[in-house]
Amino acid sequence: MRRHFLALALTVACACLAHDGAALAASAERGKTAFMHAGCWQCHGTAGQGSIAGPKLAPDPLPFESLSAFVRSSSRAMPPFREEVLSDEDLADIYAYLQSIPPAPAPDSIPLLKE
Amino acid sequence: MTATSQKGTVGRRAFLAGAAAAGAGVAASSGKAASVTARADRAPAATLPSAKRVAMETRLPAATAPSKNAPGSDFMVDVIKSLAIPYVLANPASSFRGLHESLLTHGGNKSPEFITCMHEESSIAMAHGYFKVAGRPLAVPCHGTVGLQHGTMAVYNAWCDRVPVIILAGNDLDAAVRPPGVPTIHSAQDVNALVRDFTKWDDTPVSLQHFAQSFVRAYKVAMTPPHGPVAITLDAGLQEEPIRDRERLIVPALSKIAPPQADIAALREAAALLVAAQKPVIVADRLARSEAGMTGLIELAELLQAPVIDQAGRMNFPNTHYLNLTPLGRRVVADADLVLGLELTDFWGTVNAFIDNAADEGHGAREPVAKAGTKLIAISSVELLTKSNYQDFERYQSLDLAMAGDAEASLPALIDAVKSAMTADRRAAFAQRGEAFRKAHTEMRERLRAAAAVGWNLSPITTARMCMELWGQIRGEDWMLASSDQFQSYWPTRLWAMDRHSRHIGGSGGYGVGYGAPAAVGAALANKALGRLTVNIQSDGDLMYAPGVLWTAAHHRIPLLSVMHNNRGYHQEVMHVERVAMRRNRVLKETPVGTTIGNPDIDYAALAKSMGVWSAGPISDPEVLAPALKKAVEVVKSGEPALVDVVSQPR
Numbered sequence: 127m128r129r130h131f132l133a134l135a136l137t138v139a140c141a142c143l144a145h146d147g148a149a150l151a152a153s154a155e156r157g158k159t160a161f162m163h164a165g166c167w168q169c170h171g172t173a174g175q176g177s178i179a180g181p182k183l184a185p186d187p188l189p190f191e192s193l194s195a196f197v198r199s200s201s202r203a204m205p206p207f208r209e210e211v212l213s214d215e216d217l218a219d220i221y222a223y224l225q226s227i228p229p230a231p232a233p234d235s236i237p238l239l240k241e
Numbered sequence: 242m243t244a245t246s247q248k249g250t251v252g253r254r255a256f257l258a259g260a261a262a263a264g265a266g267v268a269a270s271s272g273k274a275a276s277v278t279a280r281a282d283r284a285p286a287a288t289l290p291s292a293k294r295v296a297m298e299t300r301l302p303a304a305t306a307p308s309k310n311a312p313g314s315d316f317m318v319d320v321i322k323s324l325a326i327p328y329v330l331a332n333p334a335s336s337f338r339g340l341h342e343s344l345l346t347h348g349g350n351k352s353p354e355f356i357t358c359m360h361e362e363s364s365i366a367m368a369h370g371y372f373k374v375a376g377r378p379l380a381v382p383c384h385g386t387v388g389l390q391h392g393t394m395a396v397y398n399a400w401c402d403r404v405p406v407i408i409l410a411g412n413d414l415d416a417a418v419r420p421p422g423v424p425t426i427h428s429a430q431d432v433n434a435l436v437r438d439f440t441k442w443d444d445t446p447v448s449l450q451h452f453a454q455s456f457v458r459a460y461k462v463a464m465t466p467p468h469g470p471v472a473i474t475l476d477a478g479l480q481e482e483p484i485r486d487r488e489r490l491i492v493p494a495l496s497k498i499a500p501p502q503a504d505i506a507a508l509r510e511a512a513a514l515l516v517a518a519q520k521p522v523i524v525a526d527r528l529a530r531s532e533a534g535m536t537g538l539i540e541l542a543e544l545l546q547a548p549v550i551d552q553a554g555r556m557n558f559p560n561t562h563y564l565n566l567t568p569l570g571r572r573v574v575a576d577a578d579l580v581l582g583l584e585l586t587d588f589w590g591t592v593n594a595f596i597d598n599a600a601d602e603g604h605g606a607r608e609p610v611a612k613a614g615t616k617l618i619a620i621s622s623v624e625l626l627t628k629s630n631y632q633d634f635e636r637y638q639s640l641d642l643a644m645a646g647d648a649e650a651s652l653p654a655l656i657d658a659v660k661s662a663m664t665a666d667r668r669a670a671f672a673q674r675g676e677a678f679r680k681a682h683t684e685m686r687e688r689l690r691a692a693a694a695v696g697w698n699l700s701p702i703t704t705a706r707m708c709m710e711l712w713g714q715i716r717g718e719d720w721m722l723a724s725s726d727q728f729q730s731y732w733p734t735r736l737w738a739m740d741r742h743s744r745h746i747g748g749s750g751g752y753g754v755g756y757g758a759p760a761a762v763g764a765a766l767a768n769k770a771l772g773r774l775t776v777n778i779q780s781d782g783d784l785m786y787a788p789g790v791l792w793t794a795a796h797h798r799i800p801l802l803s804v805m806h807n808n809r810g811y812h813q814e815v816m817h818v819e820r821v822a823m824r825r826n827r828v829l830k831e832t833p834v835g836t837t838i839g840n841p842d843i844d845y846a847a848l849a850k851s852m853g854v855w856s857a858g859p860i861s862d863p864e865v866l867a868p869a870l871k872k873a874v875e876v877v878k879s880g881e882p883a884l885v886d887v888v889s890q891p892r
Contacts, residue, residue, distance in 0.1 A: 165819045165829065168812070168891055175696030175703060177892035178730035179816060182695055201606075203597050205823030231697055233690035238709040239736075241686070 157223030310483035314343035330364040334384030336411025339480030359789030361392030363759035370763030373746040400439035402750020405463030413477035441469035467622035503646030512658030518579035527554035537652035546675035708732035723764035755786030765801035795853030858886025
């Protein structure tokens with residue numbers, strides 16, 4: 127029951143983001159703070175770039191619905207972050223932060239990454 | 242330890258001298274040469290010694306002529322020299338002062354040369370790193386009890402990593418004659434017991450001839466695969482004892498050592514299964530003891546057109562080869578119908594996954610990776626040497642064929658057997674699957690390059706940027722990475738051209754923190770003779786266990802480039818505590834207390850500089866990293882150590 131409610135809430139949040147980001151008033155700035163405060167950076171890096179400990183989150187984050195579903199109910203090595211420890215507002219802000227991260231440079235534009 | 246010992250002695254002498262002065266004063270004032278013993282009714286807890294006793298204990302000893310015979314420790318040096326051991330690594334200590342003196346005088350401090358260390362954990366780990374480059378074991382004297390206690394974790398790492406180190410455990414066994422006080426506290430009935438659970442062999446010689454036999458045997462045991470550390474007690478009395486008849490003492494010759502090969506019939510059975518398999522995978526961990534191991538593995542993989550997963554206990558397989566699909570490891574194993582494991586630490590963990598989640602009441606989930614029915618074959622020398630107490634043998638995995646033998650030594654026979662079992666049809670099928678692996682390898686490299694570009698300009702600097710900036714400075718050199726890159730998301734072993742055996746020495750084996758810095762210094766000591774540039778990506782937490790090894794590098798002019806992966810934390814533990822808190826639905830208000838190394842931030846460049854190491858940093862701007870690394874490479878190429886502190890992302 128609780129999960130159904132959460133899923134519904136997330137779907138609504140997702141819809142808001144999809145249709146009117148401003149209406150949700152998600153803040154990339156607050157999201158960066160929440161990203162650091164919640165410890166996301168520890169595995170995913172400070173800009174969600176990913177590492178051996180956690181996959182890349184940004185740029186080009188997963189759709190909000192997919193990301194939030196995993197955050198709330200992960201059964202893998204990443205623990206679930208339930209709303210008691212990460213509010214829906216914080217999660218939306220984090221998503222805004224991830225969306226705000228600019229695209230990565232093409233590897234061929236970096237001399238050290240050319241084959 | 243010597244200092245402590247001397248301090249104890251000086252203290253006692255100072256007390257006696259003071260007592261002598263007091264006694265003289267009493268005698269002068271009373272005009273009697275009487276005893277200074279107090280009256281019984283006012284007796285203090287400890288009575289002062291008599292004037293006679295004081296005189297006896299404080300007078301200068303009568304000159305004693307040195308023995309005409311050389312000390313036993315000279316013969317010990319002869320034994321050590323017979324095995325061409327190039328270095329002895331140690332903190333100085335009273336329990337092996339006789340050997341120490343003989344090494345410098347009788348031995349001329351050459352082959353072996355004494356390398357001054359600042360922690361027994363460092364000296365043993367240096368020997369560990371040295372062996373993985375030079376293929377030769379070093380001798381490491383450790384002071385009785387406390388010195389070896391300091392070194393035990395490093396011995397355990399060597400044991401788990403199958404690396405030979407010859408521990409010489411100083412001790413003074415004879416209670417009747419050994420000095421009282423500190424030297425007695427630092428003696429033990431059986432000092433080797435400290436490390437017996439994780440050494441291959443140990444002994445306590447009670448005569449010089451016994452020492453010679455034991456030392457040569459220890460060398461042989463340590464150097465017979467599976468390699469491992471050994472311990473010989475170095476009795477203080479035996480070091481001092483005059484050699485009575487040098488002509489009768491014999492230094493035994495070292496036997497030629499042949500590694501154990503797996504059973505030939507079993508190898509043929511394995512070859513038949515490999516040739517018949519549709520999707521065989523080769524997984525190697527501590528396979529390649531030498532370049533021959535890598536060459537053999539390349540031949541086997543190409544014969545079968547089978548992908549290779551390199552678990553990097555050794556540098557087993559070039560990452561530039563199209564059959565190296567290590568970054569796709571789990572996926573490749575999941576798709577396989579046969580897994581050949583070569584010197585694996587953990588076969589269970591190779592074909593299964595452990596998920597550190599809340600399942601099973603917090604014990605985590607275990608799930609198979611390999612399909613049911615996948616044939617599992619192993620060649621492992623560790624099957625020949627398993628002990629009980631320490632659990633480095635990992636979880637039990639049922640296998641279809643388990644061959645006890647050294648995998649590198651067994652490869653030629655396995656390759657011959659595969660060639661014999663090969664048919665034209667199978668060869669054609671193998672060629673087809675080889676083409677698929679070429680494509681997979683190319684695509685994998687593309688994805689890795691793209692992943693490395695993400696966050697390229699971030700500060701703190703990404704581990705990908707840090708590693709690739711370093712790569713940019715060393716790629717034209719004959720270089721070696723002397724550290725595990727596990728904590729840097731494996732960027733070097735993924736993107737640097739790891740194209741020969743001498744490019745990498747793998748990890749610690751036992752995952753004991755404090756190994757990285759000294760092992761890299763040991764590797765650099767070996768590479769110094771080869772003119773090879775040694776680089777070490779140094780974790781901050783690891784360095785702080787025993788940073789004095791930087792001084793050893795500076796003092797002995799050991800050229801090593803250390804690049805600090807300064808993420809200001811024991812990052813593995815950061816994630817552990819965070820994970821548990823989330824499982825329990827609890828909020829951590831900040832990065833978990835007890836896991837960060839900040840406030841104050843450690844200035845690693847200043848730390849290195851204080852010990853005579855050229856340094857730069859802390860650097861958090863990626864744009865200024867390249868010039869600092871370039872300068873550091875120049876310093877190292879001039880023969881000195883250098884350290885660049887990079888403030889970096891966690892992983």
